[in-house]
Amino acid sequence: MEDQNVRDAIDRHWTASADGDLEKEHEIYHDAAICDYPQSGERISGRRNIQELRAHHPAKPSGFQVSRVLGRGDLWITEYIINYQGKPSFTVSIMEFRDGKVMHETQYFADLFEAPAWRARWVEQIK
């Protein structure tokens, strides 16, 4: 599968996710895909279960923005921001493809925190 085709599939996936179109969002997954959440030590097995989990997520996002998509071949990374009740959650998705579908996804969720004062002298603000 050409990189551009994968990239197009990833773009469709995130657009559908932002639009709340669950069926289209999950077209990217292999039926036997797994999705790992290392921060909670959870693994979701199978496209149906991944979709089911997202369908029942109690927190409905109020915003969604893709910052960067990087990848080549069967390995693709997306940095994006999901807004829950006005609070951004920085998210990283690592997708490993097989035969043009995602076989393994790992997601990291990183919440806002206040920059500590002790290191202010060495630090700038991201513009």
Place this chain on the structure above:
Amino acid sequence: MTDKAAHKTRLERILGVPLAEGAVRQWPQSGELIRGRARIDEVESHFVGLRLGVGRRLAFGETLVVEWTTDYGDGRLYRNVTIADLRDGKAIRVTDYWGEPFTPPAWRETLAERLDMTPAGAWPPTEALIGD
């Protein structure tokens, strides 16, 4: 080689590649940016007693992604991911995301299995971390 030349920053140990002298490290969660290898090293030196484990390094083109784990001393394991942009084999821009641990939500317990976390895997357990 002098001690100074041999010195590696913690970030270099995590990445497995050197930082360019002018490397930029950014932390989107706090909106902070550190400019230069020397300042990156300085800020890191204020975190003492932490233990870490590098899980998986993924590389493609001029990109390096590292999944790694930190215990800052309270026993809670942060599952972090760091993305480095490379040029000529050195990291020129690094973005870190700090993944605080959270309790698996009860509402999805019928859909989730326990993720196997082995010492040699992407997410090393506490006993596999090394003081840094």
